[in-house]
Amino acid sequence: MVNEFNTIDDFDVENKTVLVRIDINSPVDPGTGIILDDTRLKLHSQTIKELSNKGAKVVLLAHQSRPGKKDFTTLAQHADALSDILNLRVKYVDSLFSSLAKEAIKSLKPHEILLLENARFFSEESLSRTPLEQSKTILVQQLSPYIDYFVNDAFAAAHRSHASLIGFTVNTPSVAGRVMEKELTVIQNALDNVEHPCVFLLGGMKADDSIGVMENVLNNGTADSILTTGIVGNIVLWAAGIDIGQVNRDFISSRGYEDMVEKSRELLERFGDKIKYPIDVACELDDERVDIDCGEIPNEAIFDIGIKTIAYYAKEIREAKYIFANGPAGVFEDPKFSMGTEDLINAMANSNGFTLIGGGHIAAATSGLGLEDHMSHLSSGGGACISMLAGKDLAAVEALKNSKK
Template sequence: MAKFNTIDDFDVNGKTVLMRIDINSPVDPNSGIILDDTRMKIHAETIKELSLKGAKTVLLAHQSRPGKNDFTTFKQHAEVLSKAVGMDVKYVDSIFSSTAKEAILALEPGQILLLENVRFYSEEQLKRSPEEEATSVLVKSLSPLIDYFINDAFAAAHRSQTSLVGFTTVVPSAAGRVMEKELTVIGNALENVQHPCVFALGGMKADDSIMVTENVLENGTADYVLVSGLVANIFIWAAGYDIKSTNENFIEARGYLDMVDKCRDLIKRFPGKIIYPQDVAVSVLGDRADVTIENIPDASIFDIGRQSLIEYSKIIREAKTIFANGPAGVFEDPKFAIGTEDIINAIASSEGFSIIGGGHIAAACVNLGYGDKMDHISSGGGASINMLAGKPLAAVQALEASAELFNNKE
């Protein structure tokens, strides 16, 4: 049973509801055009529900961060979000100025207002406790104007930032539908895991995958962990194979040199549980060359090999629960997309319950036409990884504390 409130616990009719969402979207650096409206569509359900229930809905979100070429205002986001929701989403180009406050106070039941990109506000970058964040200018400025705070930004739930946790100690707070679904589906799958359970972990964030590997093998959740991407290269090196200086230097440049000893220890602690490729695909003059791990040339490893894919696919198809996060290789290049595509295909054709982490592998699933073949595609890579690694999510802890605080006052 959830320890946090949901929308069902509040009567929002005629009330002003501040909702944190995550509509951080890819933006063309030259034209400024939003390239993908997936996250807008994900949050549309919660936004529309609040509007139809008569709430005066105020939306708070972020886009990129200062200094990046996709750091921009929310003018275009409001237009795209209006289409996704099927309702007019008003936009004000400030966060807590008198103009923003007047726009909030002027809302009628059912209307929706999107405030400016919250990362234009410097305190948003700080990571503090909910009690400390409650003293921020943002919270002090907006909390007197709202009745409820709803957090629907699961993708950012692992962060303890002002807009994510600051309001929870000041006003009654709840999880939105996206947050509620993510926590329920992933939580239930982890608590009631069906065996054999397989984790397919790839991508460039090797420390995350190694952290998850250790957690799920220690607690008995996983029967096998299939590694690919950069994490596979580290495990191959840790297992005593010569991956050559090009790949060793890349691992060191990414700051993962200390992970080699960690992986060596995991291989010893969990024999036969961590499956790393027995062949890999390297880039030789721009072309794909599959080689065994005993014969890796001094060239970049860009994918797992075809023979390893046969083994990986067999294990996946026999699994009853599958968690997947991160692509198997440089899937943007068609020559090195085979690993990612074959793993996704194996998951889609498996009868096991499948959960796909957010980010690149989620996009690859959709692009390959397998989106509806997966039981759950998460909206948040970082947050889902933290859940799989057994780490608490700061924003969820804040919602739980808020429920205890305000429910006890009633």
């Protein structure tokens, strides 16, 4: 895949103004407004530092949350955090394309770095459109005359077709940054060179995404076994004819996933034993965790997979040569129900096989356990990674490919 788009190696950026789209969207303490985790800022530091060292005038474009959310804020604090990480001053301007922002860009000297304001302060940013349509937005039209190259390093947002991600690729020479390049290379190589047995561990709350992955990797023969947890596991249990209780059926329906039950039923009929579902689950009774066999589930919310399922799944993981994981096994934020997620992550960390953690909450749980270095690859992008695993094109990557053409 890497040959289909340009990278930083393909252009001489010395004394050139380079606009770099990064994804430093970070969790923020709702009380203090302080950034709680700087992982994404550290990830992008390689691309930023390399461009600065090569003499580029580096302009950073990023987003933080979205309108209406408590963590929707300016990027002033992000500039300070980046300065500390890079050990270089990162200038900040509290606008995107005002005369003040344009003057700040024009006055940049080689090696200097400037962070523009939160791209989602621009109302058109969150609209999904074609690259040509996005190239005509005010954001792209106003900034394009001031830049020589566009670098997209925001793999975590690569599945989105927003203006800041694809609009500049139409008329500006565009390349992938180091985070984007590494993610695409590692994930695609893993999919192209799978060794068997190959296990997919699919959980979390985004059932439609996970079941899309399940369908894709079973159809193309990538997966030998699918281990389902979280709401995905509950949907498959329902599809298999197991009574999961009205409260859990109602929750699945409230999320708009009833059609996923029928889709899972079809997949079970076609692929049978390759799709594994929990044999016991954990509920909360009298404020305590209680593990219950799946034939005896009461009308209580399911918060985790049970101990027997953990042991069953961990054995499959230990025997696999390739393991892909997306989504936690349960409500891992609650210590009573963190066991499934943590034990399966530990099983992956102790595996001799290739292990890929697909971003999002399971990546956060892996980092929380201090096991990120024990995985073959921990992706920075949950949505983008799962889209790749589901066989979908990533809008920002397609835009980079078209730019090269």
